[in-house]
Amino acid sequence: MKPILPREHGGWAMVSVPFLLGMFVGGPKWLHLPLFFGWMLFYLAAYPFRLALMRRKDRRNFVRWALIYWALGMVFLIPPLLWEPSLLWAGPVLAALFCINGWYAYRRNERSFVNDLCAILAFSVGGAAAHMVGAGSWDAMALWVAVPCILYFLGSVFFVKSVFRERKNERWLIASKGYHLLLLILTALLEPWFVLPYAFSAFRAFLWGGKTIRPMKVGIIEIVGSLLFLVLSIIAFSATRPPTI
Template structure:
């Protein structure tokens, strides 16, 4: 059986964008390479494992690929964990969030908002870990990286639901617009530079929310949004960081 790979474009964005943001903010290090490959392989392992919980057919193959990805991921994670043992604190959090995702998968209810939120939190932990590897410490910026990503991808959940499964639900569309507008105002009150990462998501919510658009177009919008979010988050960070002497 050929390798099993996730097809959701949103998942690929969530596994890479928080990690890259944490890396740029904390400072790129060569240790980011094995950390990213390990993180990526854990993401790949989660997909066949969820399929194994949802389908009886080919379950053995799903479990086999999940274990292969997981074992390879552990190999890549050995150097970062030896270099930065504090990363082990992320383990219990990820396991707990993964169990929630598995629970929803076993009930074939992966579209649940709570399930989406737990997945976003898990990916944001990856961003925090990436920051720690670069900065060498858990500090306030660790939380900033994680929260910034959670707020952005939560908006993506609202948007995607408003153009697909909940497109005809006026309440969901209003919630999406209200969330993005409130986020933009909140960011402006904290720091004007923080508006930049959330400007395009707000435009996206008002321009395309509630409209029938093709999945390919929605995917392109999400990819563009993720790239802009990453770029503008890095710009906002360096623009607001106190100068070093």
């Protein structure tokens, strides 16, 4: 029985980068290991579940794999939840966002901007939860960890759409470049260190936006950009007070 795994490069980045950022900013602990495995397995479970909503063929197999991933994820989450029961507060938020994603999957409209935004919010909650485990409580910094991730991956949505589905849409390209330019200006005014994590994001939007690019190249650009964002965000958090963006 072959495992069902997501193929989107962006999805793997969005599920891991906010978590790793939250872990490093909050302070790594041994609980992050089972929490990360549980978080990844929940991400894996969501993929076949969405497929089950979209397709009748092989639906039973999709549901089977969703339940397998979900059950394994719950096993890994037992230690973090016993140690930090307040992690449960993230549950209702994630459930609501997951239901919205499920609705868009059922309607076969996963490319919707709102659906992308809800997915980004859900992944960023994972970053806030990772910070909470490291810091020991929900505090303002957990929000500040989530916000830069939301802003960065929202830029990724603009960029990816501008080279694929909306490549010939001039208004979308203008919106993508405008978003990245505005993001650089605001961060420069409010917290200059945070210009660094967004610099490559703006660079790719202006250099490659609206051009025909092979999916493999876009995947490489996204991986490199996500790694740069993670490393430079850690540096920015280490060098500044909580960002005010």
